[in-house]
Amino acid sequence: MVENAPIDRHSQGMKTRRSVLGESYVDAAVARTTAFDAPFQNLITEAAWGHVWSRDTWSKRERSIVTIALLAGLGHFEEMAMHVRATARTGATMDDIQEALLHVAIYAGVPAANHAMKVAKQAFAEIEGETGK
Incomplete structure (x- = not known):
């Protein structure tokens, strides 16, 4: 052995x-x-x-999606934003995060998902500003 x-x-x-x-x-x-x-x-x-x-x-993309959904559902939005910004390196797409946050709305509550959508939009805007895309 x-x-x-x-x-x-x-x-x-x-x-x-x-x-x-x-x-x-x-x-x-x-x-x-x-x-x-x-x-x-x-x-x-x-x-x-x-x-x-x-x-x-799991791939980093899959871990990224799950992590963002969990953080959003638990209301840990600052940490969630950090992980949304990390999607530029994990391969999780905006569509992936959109789907994850729709799940959050159903399984963790609309208020959590509503705020998570706002946080994700801000984080994606930051990524876009950094990359010029």
Whole structure:
């Protein structure tokens, strides 16, 4: 029986985090890290990015769609906006997000989806402004 080498979840998480959120976003987050929030930053890098987002069962596009729907349904709109902006790197399209937010309206409530639509529109406008598309 061959044992698999242990995975360095922090390194894998940082690689995945950078591929989804972008170098400049992650560099800024790292620069803002203090002794107080360093354990939290390590936790999300290892758990969210190193374990969940690094799995190969779903594509980054699929994870992006699900993440945006969950954040919208839970009312975490600032985080949702960050993930909408990340769709430029994950491959999730505006149509994908539109469909996800229609699901949010039915399963999590119209007020949550209504605000999520507003947030998504603003985030897509930011992407368009950055890319000139």
